[in-house]
Amino acid sequence: xxxxxxxxxxxxKNAEAVSAVIYNVKNLEEAxxxxxxxxxxxxxxxxxxxxxxxxEMFKCEYRIYSEDIYENRxxxxxxxxxxxxxxxxxxxxxxxxTDENLRIATMLSDIHVAVINKSTIVEKASDxxxxxxxxxxxxxxxxxxxxxxxxxxxxxxxxxIGVHGPLELHIIILEDI
Amino acid sequence: MSKRDYKKDVNxxxxxxxxxxxxxxxxxxxxxxxxxxxxGTDLKELIGTIADEKDGAISEMDSLFDTFKENAEKKxxxxxxxxxxxxxxxxxxxxxxxxxxxxxxKSKSMTSEETRLNHFLExxxxxxxxxxxxxxxxxxxxxxxxxxxxxxxHLSKEQVTDLFSDVTGKNLDPDIQTLVKVARKELxxxxxxxxxxxxxxxxAVAQSGTIGIVTNEGNARLVTTLPKIHVALVGLEKIVPKxxxxxxxxxxxxxxxxxxxxxxxVTWITGPNECKAxxxxxxxxxxxxxxxxxxxxxxxxxxxxxxxxIRCGACANVCPVYRMVGGxxxxxxxxxxxxxxxxxxxxxxENAESLVQNCINCGACKEVCAAGIDLPTIIxxxxxxxxxxxxxxxxxxxxxxxMVNRNLFHKLLKFGKFAQKPVVGxxxxxxxxxxxxxKDHNFRKLPKIADKSFRDLWDEIKYELPDPDxxxxxxxxxxxxxxxPEHLISAVKILKGQNxxxxxxxxxxxxxxxxxxxxxxxxxxxxxxxxTDAFALEDSQYILTLCGSCGSFIKKYSKMLEDSEQANLMxxxxxxxxxxxxNVLKLDEKSFSEDQRKVMFHSSCHxxxxxxxxxxxxxxxxxxxxxxxxxxxxxxxxGFGGSYSGKFPNVSSKILDMKMNSYDGKGDILVxxxxxxxLQLKGGMAKNNKNVEVxxxxxxxxxSYKED
Numbered sequence: 107x108x109x110x111x112x113x114x115x116x117x118x119k120n121a122e123a124v125s126a127v128i129y130n131v132k133n134l135e136e137a138x139x140x141x142x143x144x145x146x147x148x149x150x151x152x153x154x155x156x157x158x159x160x161x162e163m164f165k166c167e168y169r170i171y172s173e174d175i176y177e178n179r180x181x182x183x184x185x186x187x188x189x190x191x192x193x194x195x196x197x198x199x200x201x202x203x204t205d206e207n208l209r210i211a212t213m214l215s216d217i218h219v220a221v222i223n224k225s226t227i228v229e230k231a232s233d234x235x236x237x238x239x240x241x242x243x244x245x246x247x248x249x250x251x252x253x254x255x256x257x258x259x260x261x262x263x264x265x266x267i268g269v270h271g272p273l274e275l276h277i278i279i280l281e282d283i
Numbered sequence: 284m285s286k287r288d289y290k291k292d293v294n295x296x297x298x299x300x301x302x303x304x305x306x307x308x309x310x311x312x313x314x315x316x317x318x319x320x321x322x323g324t325d326l327k328e329l330i331g332t333i334a335d336e337k338d339g340a341i342s343e344m345d346s347l348f349d350t351f352k353e354n355a356e357k358k359x360x361x362x363x364x365x366x367x368x369x370x371x372x373x374x375x376x377x378x379x380x381x382x383x384x385x386x387x388x389k390s391k392s393m394t395s396e397e398t399r400l401n402h403f404l405e406x407x408x409x410x411x412x413x414x415x416x417x418x419x420x421x422x423x424x425x426x427x428x429x430x431x432x433x434x435x436x437h438l439s440k441e442q443v444t445d446l447f448s449d450v451t452g453k454n455l456d457p458d459i460q461t462l463v464k465v466a467r468k469e470l471x472x473x474x475x476x477x478x479x480x481x482x483x484x485x486x487a488v489a490q491s492g493t494i495g496i497v498t499n500e501g502n503a504r505l506v507t508t509l510p511k512i513h514v515a516l517v518g519l520e521k522i523v524p525k526x527x528x529x530x531x532x533x534x535x536x537x538x539x540x541x542x543x544x545x546x547x548x549v550t551w552i553t554g555p556n557e558c559k560a561x562x563x564x565x566x567x568x569x570x571x572x573x574x575x576x577x578x579x580x581x582x583x584x585x586x587x588x589x590x591x592x593i594r595c596g597a598c599a600n601v602c603p604v605y606r607m608v609g610g611x612x613x614x615x616x617x618x619x620x621x622x623x624x625x626x627x628x629x630x631x632x633e634n635a636e637s638l639v640q641n642c643i644n645c646g647a648c649k650e651v652c653a654a655g656i657d658l659p660t661i662i663x664x665x666x667x668x669x670x671x672x673x674x675x676x677x678x679x680x681x682x683x684x685x686m687v688n689r690n691l692f693h694k695l696l697k698f699g700k701f702a703q704k705p706v707v708g709x710x711x712x713x714x715x716x717x718x719x720x721x722k723d724h725n726f727r728k729l730p731k732i733a734d735k736s737f738r739d740l741w742d743e744i745k746y747e748l749p750d751p752d753x754x755x756x757x758x759x760x761x762x763x764x765x766x767x768p769e770h771l772i773s774a775v776k777i778l779k780g781q782n783x784x785x786x787x788x789x790x791x792x793x794x795x796x797x798x799x800x801x802x803x804x805x806x807x808x809x810x811x812x813x814x815t816d817a818f819a820l821e822d823s824q825y826i827l828t829l830c831g832s833c834g835s836f837i838k839k840y841s842k843m844l845e846d847s848e849q850a851n852l853m854x855x856x857x858x859x860x861x862x863x864x865x866n867v868l869k870l871d872e873k874s875f876s877e878d879q880r881k882v883m884f885h886s887s888c889h890x891x892x893x894x895x896x897x898x899x900x901x902x903x904x905x906x907x908x909x910x911x912x913x914x915x916x917x918x919x920x921x922g923f924g925g926s927y928s929g930k931f932p933n934v935s936s937k938i939l940d941m942k943m944n945s946y947d948g949k950g951d952i953l954v955x956x957x958x959x960x961x962l963q964l965k966g967g968m969a970k971n972n973k974n975v976e977v978x979x980x981x982x983x984x985x986x987s988y989k990e991d
Contacts, residue, residue, distance in 0.1 A: 120544070124547070176559045179475070179509075180471075180475055195544070196544045196545040197544075198545060198549075204556060204557065205557065206508070206556070206557040206558060206559055209504070209508050210508070212504075213501060213504045213505055213508060214505070231530050231533065231534075232527065232530050235526060235527055235530065238526060238551070239490070239491065239526050241553075242488070242491035242493045242526065242551065242553045243491060244553065244554070245357070245358040245359065245553075245554050246358065246359075246553065246554040246555060246556045246557070246565075247493075247551070247552075247553040247554065247556070248508075248550070248551070248552055248553070248556045249550075249551040249553075250504070250548060250549070250550055250551075251545070251548065251549035251550075251551075252547065252548060253544075253545050253546070253547050253548070254547055255547065256499065256500050256501035256547050256548075257499050257500070257547055258416045258417075258463060258499055258500050259433065259541070260415070260416040260417035260420070260433055260434070260435050260436075261416070261417075261420075261435065261438075261440055261443050261459050261462060261463070262305065262436075262438075262439065262440050262459065263305070263308070263309060263312070263433065263436065264440075264459045266459055266460055266463040268463070268464070268467070269416060269463055269466065269467060269499070269500040269501060269502070270414065270466075270467055270470065270471075270474075270500050270501040270502040270505055271500065271501020271502075271504065271505075271547065271548065272501070
């Protein structure tokens with residue numbers, strides 16, 4: 107039986123294999139400051155933070171969208187979102203994206219920064235079967251498995267990263283719950 | 284499509300050099316990536332699960348649809364059922380009209396290609412844009428996809444550069460990374476402006492009314508999120524009972540398709556989600572389920588397993604014919620082995636009849652199918668169906684009448700050895716073929732009919748052992764009886780030396796495979812019965828064949844002759860030489876002298892994939908004192924395919940070229956356990972003056988066998 111430590115290492119290995127960038131931080135405050143660092147490094151200007159409470163933690167000179175993500179949907183450089191679970195087998199994160207602003211933050215941003223609690227990483231997709239079914243019993247649900255940034259090999263089978271979805275995926279793993 | 288027009292398409296594909304390089308690179312790379320990604324997986328178990336679960340779903344397709352509909356409608360999804368392609372297109376048009384839709388963005392959907400949806404909608408002044416990069420490229424070019432998963436694999440980056448330069452009005456560099464960013468930019472605004480998004484679905488989960496979409500580019504997510512209306516077009520066979528079934532399919536689909544563990548995105552959509560583009564604040568969501576022949580297929584036990592297909596494209600990825608001609612040569616809309624079958628059911632006999640013959644029956648597709656579909660057999664069944672409807676071509680009918688009369692058949696072959704005298708060259712090859720045969724067939728030297736057939740020589744060869752350890756009857760097969768008796772003579776020599784009593788019942792005939800390949804199933808059954816009668820009187824433990832194709836076909840006798848006792852006995856006892864020598868007689872190095880020559884191996888399709896003979900011939904080469912040299916394309920078809928090389932000589936020739944390149948300069952001798960492969964490879968090496976000797980395994984074993 108795999109211990110939690112093993113699962114996380116495997117998660118990191120598989121996520122990095124598909125070009126996700128991984129960080130380990132202690133808490134949400136550190137996650138937010140890591141996101142701001144990324145924004146500075148990449149010389150970006152706008153961050154979409156769909157969770158209202160978390161958006162208030164972004165004290166900075168960048169444009170922060172939260173309630174107004176939809177209205178500014180063609181202008182989002184970075185999307186900062188929480189992830190609900192991780193799958194170590196494939197290095198995937200799972201995001202319940204029923205909220206439209208959350209979806210837009212994960213789809214229209216150039217850079218997607220996803221924050222995941224270490225303890226929510228499981229081994230295989232079928233381990234999440236029960237909780238997924240619960241969500242799908244609702245009258246409306248949009249759940250995404252996200253593995254690395256968007257990609258294609260449609261031209262001459264040469265891998266190109268960054269097509270219609272985000273060009274980069276950064277995953278910040280939280281120690282705390 | 285007429286055979287002549289189809290052959291024109293095939294020849295055009297064969298002469299496309301870029302396509303050839305692209306397909307070749309892909310075939311080799313795919314083999315390795317698939318192997319890597321399935322490392323540590325019990326693939327047999329996984330495929331078994333998929334097959335069982337899909338079969339279960341297919342058998343209750345109607346009630347699953349009802350369940351899906353009930354659960355989906357409770358959540359506010361509008362469900363439609365289209366009887367056929369036309370109806371599906373009209374339903375979608377009606378949804379567009381009601382919604383005042385002027386522009387549509389689409390993500391990849393083979394089902395929408397099947398119904399020709401784009402083509403239909405464009406007639407009504409609606410702008411439809413494909414957003415999947417490969418699909419967008421071919422849409423701009425006015426072409427169809429040449430592969431289910433990589434639609435533009437037949438195009439070079441230079442061609443794409445020209446295309447995109449036209450679209451943007453800029454002079455672009457032929458740099459793939461740049462081109463992809465051009466697509467991102469050009470299509471971004473289309474998503475934002477579109478009134479409707481159309482997607483497919485990889486699975487539809489009945490228990491929750493959920494659809495699942497497996498993608499890499501992120502376009503399906505945008506297509507299903509931004510516009511105010513979402514329409515999903517889904518084949519009925521995609522419905523599965525529970526999420527767990529969908530997760531099982533997900534576990535194999537990306538791996539088998541592209542060698543990826545999982546795609547960048549898997550999107551599960553349940554019900555009409557929040558959508559600010561709509562006044563109501565909610566998405567207007569429709570799912571159009573398509574029948575178009577699927578219900579008929581589900582109720583036909585000969586064909587229903589075809590509906591297990593999860594559209595991974597693996598069957599095309601490993602097909603030696605596809606490797607030579609690509610999707611536009613080996614498909615109508617659906618491509619590859621599954622395409623040959625689906626074309627008949629979805630697009631009619633006219634589109635299928637030439638296409639379905641372009642299967643070399645190598646079995647590579649069946650070996651990799653994610654759902655364990657017996658593609659080669661069903662392709663043959665479809666071919667038979669077409670012939671039954673249309674009537675057999677005259678040569679096939681004549682041949683079947685001839686072969687069923689064993690005496691006449693054998694007399695004609697013996698006559699042939701006289702008739703051939705004027706055209707036989709010094710080394711025993713036919714110097715040239717009669718003029719009525721086109722020059723296309725001249726790509727390899729053909730052997731002559733032997734002066735004395737094996738059955739003519741039997742009286743000199745036969746022997747009686749006082750106390751044999753084992754008794755083996757020989758099934759000679761046409762090619763070795765009349766053209767290569769030396770293969771059989773060598774095998775008998777070894778068996779005699781091993782104290783094995785060999786018998787040869789003279790009433791045996793052709794195994795029947797050529798007839799089956801020509802769609803003449805009744806004649807094949809008659810010949811099978813002749814053979815089972817001939818061998819019924821032998822009290823041997825094994826029936827030896829030196830031809831993988833004969834052996835593999837004889838294994839089907841039980842099914843063909845409804846499990847008659849004689850058929851079952853023959854099916855059970857048939858064995859190849861390497862199997863007999865390695866596993867039963869357990870011959871080792873002591874029986875052979877050393878020979879330093881380098882021997883390469885070609886794994887005959889029907890022996891390797893059909894009879895699961897893998898290590899036996901390779902081990903016997905080593906045991907017989909030779910130096911075995913492994914090469915890259917051992918398990919790839921030689922291109923012979925029996926009657927195939929007569930029908931499609933140009934494809935056969937190209938496959939042969941590829942095989943010869945893989946052996947060139949790597950060894951002294953090339954062996955196979957099938958006379959058809961020997962004919963093809965030997966003839967090819969001779970025609971091209973290559974320095975490689977091609978022999979049957981029995982010949983090199985016989986040469987180093989110590990006869991004391």
